[in-house]
Amino acid sequence: MAKTHVSTVINGEPVEYLCEPQQTLLDVLRDELNLTGSKEGCSSGDCGACTVICDGNIVCSCLMLGAEAEGRSITTVEGIAEGDKLHPVQQKFLEHAALQCGFCTPGFIVAAKALLDENQNPTEEETRYWLAGNLCRCTGYDKIIRAVLDAAAVMRGEAAR
Amino acid sequence: MSFLDKDTLKVVGTRPVRPDGVDKVTGRANFGADMKMPGMLWGKIKRSPHAHARIVSINTDKAMALPGVKAVTTRADFPDIPPDKRVLGAAPANLWDLSRNCMAKGKALYEGHAVAAVAAVSPAIAEEALELIEVEYEVLPYVMDVEAAMAPDAPVLLDDIFTAGVEPKPTKPSNISKVVRFAKGDVEAGFREADVVIERRYTTKPVHQAYIEPHACVVSVASDGQCTIWSSSQGQFMVRGYTARIVGADIADIRAIPAEIGGGFGGKTIVYLEPVAYMLSKKSGRPVKIVMSREEVFRATGPTSGAVIEVKLGAKKDGHITAAKTVLKYQSGAFQGSPVQQGCICGLAPYDLPNAETIGYDVLCNRPKVAAYRAPGAPIGSFAVESCIDELALELKIDPLRLREINGAKDGTKAAHGPTWTNIGYAKTVEEAKAHAHLKAALGPNQGRGIASGFWHNAGGESSAACHVNEDGTVTVTEGHPDIGGSRASMAMMVAEVLGVPFETVRPVVGDTTAIGFSASTGGSRVTFAGGMAVTQAAQKVVEELKKRAAVTWDISPEAVEWKDGKAHPAGANAGGFEPLPLAELAAKSARTGGPISAEVQINAQGQGPGFTTHICDVEVDKETGHVKILRYTAIQDVGRAIHPSYVEGQMQGGVAQGVGWALSEEYIYDKDGRLENPGFLDYRVPVASDMPMIDTVMVEVPNPRHPFGARGVGEVPIVPPMAAVANAIAAAIGVRLRDLPMSPPRVLEALDQAEPMRQAAE
Numbered sequence: 062m063a064k065t066h067v068s069t070v071i072n073g074e075p076v077e078y079l080c081e082p083q084q085t086l087l088d089v090l091r092d093e094l095n096l097t098g099s100k101e102g103c104s105s106g107d108c109g110a111c112t113v114i115c116d117g118n119i120v121c122s123c124l125m126l127g128a129e130a131e132g133r134s135i136t137t138v139e140g141i142a143e144g145d146k147l148h149p150v151q152q153k154f155l156e157h158a159a160l161q162c163g164f165c166t167p168g169f170i171v172a173a174k175a176l177l178d179e180n181q182n183p184t185e186e187e188t189r190y191w192l193a194g195n196l197c198r199c200t201g202y203d204k205i206i207r208a209v210l211d212a213a214a215v216m217r218g219e220a221a222r
Numbered sequence: 223m224s225f226l227d228k229d230t231l232k233v234v235g236t237r238p239v240r241p242d243g244v245d246k247v248t249g250r251a252n253f254g255a256d257m258k259m260p261g262m263l264w265g266k267i268k269r270s271p272h273a274h275a276r277i278v279s280i281n282t283d284k285a286m287a288l289p290g291v292k293a294v295t296t297r298a299d300f301p302d303i304p305p306d307k308r309v310l311g312a313a314p315a316n317l318w319d320l321s322r323n324c325m326a327k328g329k330a331l332y333e334g335h336a337v338a339a340v341a342a343v344s345p346a347i348a349e350e351a352l353e354l355i356e357v358e359y360e361v362l363p364y365v366m367d368v369e370a371a372m373a374p375d376a377p378v379l380l381d382d383i384f385t386a387g388v389e390p391k392p393t394k395p396s397n398i399s400k401v402v403r404f405a406k407g408d409v410e411a412g413f414r415e416a417d418v419v420i421e422r423r424y425t426t427k428p429v430h431q432a433y434i435e436p437h438a439c440v441v442s443v444a445s446d447g448q449c450t451i452w453s454s455s456q457g458q459f460m461v462r463g464y465t466a467r468i469v470g471a472d473i474a475d476i477r478a479i480p481a482e483i484g485g486g487f488g489g490k491t492i493v494y495l496e497p498v499a500y501m502l503s504k505k506s507g508r509p510v511k512i513v514m515s516r517e518e519v520f521r522a523t524g525p526t527s528g529a530v531i532e533v534k535l536g537a538k539k540d541g542h543i544t545a546a547k548t549v550l551k552y553q554s555g556a557f558q559g560s561p562v563q564q565g566c567i568c569g570l571a572p573y574d575l576p577n578a579e580t581i582g583y584d585v586l587c588n589r590p591k592v593a594a595y596r597a598p599g600a601p602i603g604s605f606a607v608e609s610c611i612d613e614l615a616l617e618l619k620i621d622p623l624r625l626r627e628i629n630g631a632k633d634g635t636k637a638a639h640g641p642t643w644t645n646i647g648y649a650k651t652v653e654e655a656k657a658h659a660h661l662k663a664a665l666g667p668n669q670g671r672g673i674a675s676g677f678w679h680n681a682g683g684e685s686s687a688a689c690h691v692n693e694d695g696t697v698t699v700t701e702g703h704p705d706i707g708g709s710r711a712s713m714a715m716m717v718a719e720v721l722g723v724p725f726e727t728v729r730p731v732v733g734d735t736t737a738i739g740f741s742a743s744t745g746g747s748r749v750t751f752a753g754g755m756a757v758t759q760a761a762q763k764v765v766e767e768l769k770k771r772a773a774v775t776w777d778i779s780p781e782a783v784e785w786k787d788g789k790a791h792p793a794g795a796n797a798g799g800f801e802p803l804p805l806a807e808l809a810a811k812s813a814r815t816g817g818p819i820s821a822e823v824q825i826n827a828q829g830q831g832p833g834f835t836t837h838i839c840d841v842e843v844d845k846e847t848g849h850v851k852i853l854r855y856t857a858i859q860d861v862g863r864a865i866h867p868s869y870v871e872g873q874m875q876g877g878v879a880q881g882v883g884w885a886l887s888e889e890y891i892y893d894k895d896g897r898l899e900n901p902g903f904l905d906y907r908v909p910v911a912s913d914m915p916m917i918d919t920v921m922v923e924v925p926n927p928r929h930p931f932g933a934r935g936v937g938e939v940p941i942v943p944p945m946a947a948v949a950n951a952i953a954a955a956i957g958v959r960l961r962d963l964p965m966s967p968p969r970v971l972e973a974l975d976q977a978e979p980m981r982q983a984a985e
Contacts, residue, residue, distance in 0.1 A: 064410050080623050082348070083333075083346065091255075091256075091743060091939070095258075096249075097252070097255075097256040098247070098248070098249015098250065099249070100253065100255075100435065100484070101255065101428070101436070101513075102434040102435065102484075102516065102903075103516040103902060103903050104515060105516065105903070105904065107516075107902060107903035107904050108434055108903050110434055110888065127728075137249065138249035139248065139249045139250075140246065141248070142248055147244070147247065147248070151244075151247040151248065153363070154243075155239045155240070155243040155244070155248050156239065157246060157868070158237070158240070158866075158868035158869055158871075158872055160243070160246055160247070161485075161706070161707035161708060161869070161872055161873075161876065161936065162433070162434075162435070162482075162483060162484050162485040162486075162707060163242075163246030163247075163251055163482065164253055164433075164434050164435040164482075164484025164485060164526070164707055165434045165484075166247055167247075167249045168244050169245055185916075186912075188911075189912040189914075190911075190912045191910040192910075192911045192912075193910040193911050193912040195910075195911070196432055196434055196903060196910060196911075197434070197906060197911075198431075198432050198434055198485050198487070198876070198880065198908065199485055199707060199872070199876045200872055200875060200879075201875035201876045201877075201878055201879030201880075201909075201913070201914060201917050202875075202879065202909075202910075202911040202914050203871075203873075203875045204868070204871075204872060205911070206911065207916075217476045222795055
């Protein structure tokens with residue numbers, strides 16, 4: 062079957078690619094565009110390791126076809142920091158030791174960034190439910206939740222960056 | 223040099239950002255599946271749809287004929303491993319079993335057992351080719367559960383297994399591969415002395431380690447036989463050695479490069495893919511990548527044993543336990559080697575028992591071969607013992623912490639399995655629990671509080687480390703253990719402490735098998751202990767060398783030089799009035815004083831301190847739905863010395879969450895044909911963020927005198943108590959005891975339904 066030509070925006074840059082009809086956005090990101098920061102943990106939308114932001118909404122890139130990115134704007138974990146300046150969520154993940162193996166981390170970073178784009182003052186419970194689609198097997202979530210809440214405080218201007 | 227005095231430490235005990243952190247929050251870190259090579263093929267594995275079947279024939283012609291397919295491999299390509307080559311060094315695995323697990327020989331022993339593999343130019347073509355491989359099976363009777371597999375008329379999986387550990391030596395093959403027994407005192411006399419004797423039976427289901435990263439590797443075999451492996455594992459030396467033996471290669475011909483590892487928890491201490499990718503690469507002449515799907519991870523790797531455990535406890539009215547007896551029956555899956563021995567040992571280890579006996583059965587069944595899972599075996603035995611201790615406390619009307627105070631192991635206690643404890647912190651964990659504010663918090667209706675303790679012996683063993691002083695005075699530390707949860711940070715911290723330099727000037731590297739000497743795998747909570755001992759000794763050797771270089775510079779004796787705060791100082795007024803020489807200056811002039819300044823050490827670390835812990839858990843039970851909510855959780859653990867406290871807390875919190883999943887929701891569910899029904903995260907439910915509360919941690923520090931900084935392993939013991947802590951809390955909340963895991967909503971409702979008529983009758 063012929064490949065599909067796709068024009069999209071990834072991490073603020075216009076990108077064009079050819080993809081096969083069955084290729085997911087995750088396959089395209091990882092295998093065609095070398096953006097391997099998004100991870101494949103399940104390919105069924107259950108683990109959240111491949112989370113990206115598509116036109117402002119978080120989606121599992123394993124559940125979206127590469128062809129469906131046409132005309133959209135996608136943000137992956139590689140696009141969360143501004144140049145060499147880490148996003149507060151990234152910085153707080155480091156300070157709180159909110160990662161152990163680091164494999165689920167890209168998905169959490171992207172999902173948490175999207176939460177804070179929408180709500181800079183989430184409660185612990187809101188944060189836990191927002192991130193309930195991201196599995197972490199190492200941390201027990203404690204330090205992840207603290208890191209996100211602390212990043213929110215930074216973004217509200219209430220804590221030191 | 224000793225670093226046991228906490229007050230003198232400047233780096234150890236602080237919480238710096240891990241050196242590999244930025245790459246991991248920005249998506250740059252390379253995990254197993256992130257590697258690519260020019261000309262690389264994609265491998266896929268064909269797996270048995272049957273729980274037990276004779277492989278009559280395999281026809282790969284149609285698959286090979288598919289355009290884009292470059293190689294097919296089956297068992298015919300793999301050598302048999304003679305008995306004298308089935309064990310490698312001190313590694314625990316039986317490589318003949320592992321070989322037959324990587325590629326079935328003669329019979330498929332579980333649904334998901336690999337029977338063939340293909341390599342093709344794309345994943346889609348490889349997938350299509352799998353369908354074209356024709357396997358003819360003769361389906362055999364199968365057995366899934368441990369007691370059924372022990373029955374004399376059970377289908378026998380392997381005809382070369384004769385029960386070890388019994389006299390006389392059996393002449394008939396059996397699924398019981400091994401019987402282990404430990405005893406102390408006279409257990410029957412102990413029960414006769416008791417005022418109260420209780421006897422209970424508990425069961426657990428197999429659960430998966432459920433690391434989020436599926437197994438993945440790229441293997442490249444050149445025509446001269448030299449091979450490079452990139453893979454995610456808990457040990458690059460394990461990957462190298464096991465693969466060499468399974469494919470029949472020399473170890474020196476294989477270079478194993480460790481990728482970042484996306485979780486392992488014991489499940490990546492053996493190989494599944496690398497030998498298969500090796501064969502496909504050898505046959506195709508091209509590099510081959512294989513990445514497991516999540517379904518494959520569930521069907522063919524991991525899990526830990528499902529088990530039946532019987533516990534009998536006898537005690538005096540004052541709470542003194544007079545005798546304990548446990549019988550543990552563990553599934554090992556398709557090959558021998560369940561962790562039943564550790565279950566036997568660890569369940570009873572927290573207690574000072576005058577009379578004790580424990581018997582364990584290692585039992586084959588038609589399930590995936592079990593792999594190590596965090597404190598392998600211990601959580602299962604401890605779920606039973608710690609539940610039964612709670613039942614005994616209720617029976618005796620003694621507070622469960624008080625019961626543990628009365629019977630807890632302390633320095634000088636001889637454990638049922640042999641050793642006499644020294645420098646253990648169990649009593650301190652109980653003491654801290656008693657003093658914790660958590661115990662005083664009020665509980666509402668349908669809420670209850672549970673206590674449970676746990677033990678893990680931890681591990682030492684072989685480790686290598688190198689410490690290189692760079693030309694500018696910064697330091698590179700090379701270690702041989704994959705960093706699974708922040709160990710690079712701990713290694714760099716210990717080196718920085720020894721050298722007296724800032725943490726940020728010490729950069730750690732996990733070396734490949736050609737960059738550093740042999741190191742046993744990351745497992746057994748051994749890295750901070752054994753790896754930490756190795757890096758510390760390497761840094762100490764560097765300090766000795768730096769003192770010599772200063773002595774040469776000053777033209778005095780090395781004994782007249784002392785090392786302090788990253789500088790060489792004259793040891794006293796008699797040594798001479800020299801200005802201190804900082805590390806950077808000595809490094810810059812090293813060519814003039816004897817050449818590069820480096821040290822490498824190889825050790826077989828002994829004296830790992832055992833880990834003890836006590837947990838407090840509050841739950842609320844919804845009597846309508848059977849749902850159990852964890853309200854509050856506190857883990858108190860003797861950590862020896864916390865090198866990087868945040869990562870120690872993280873180990874404790876992560877272990878608790880895994881234990882909560884084991885307690886409440888995780889289980890392998892099979893259909894009537896022995897096929898796994900829930901090989902995905904939707905139906906195999908691990909805890910998510912909204913299932914958990916914050917997890918309080920209390921780090922008790924009873925330094926381990928055998929480690930330079932007093933560290934003991936911390937990673938595994940936190941998964942030992944949660945199942946019993948949750949069960950005990952549920953019993954306290956609703957007055958009903960659940961003895962079968964998981965305590966999922968249907969089981970809780972069933973238990974409530976069964977208890978209701980009894981309650982009404984009692985009223």
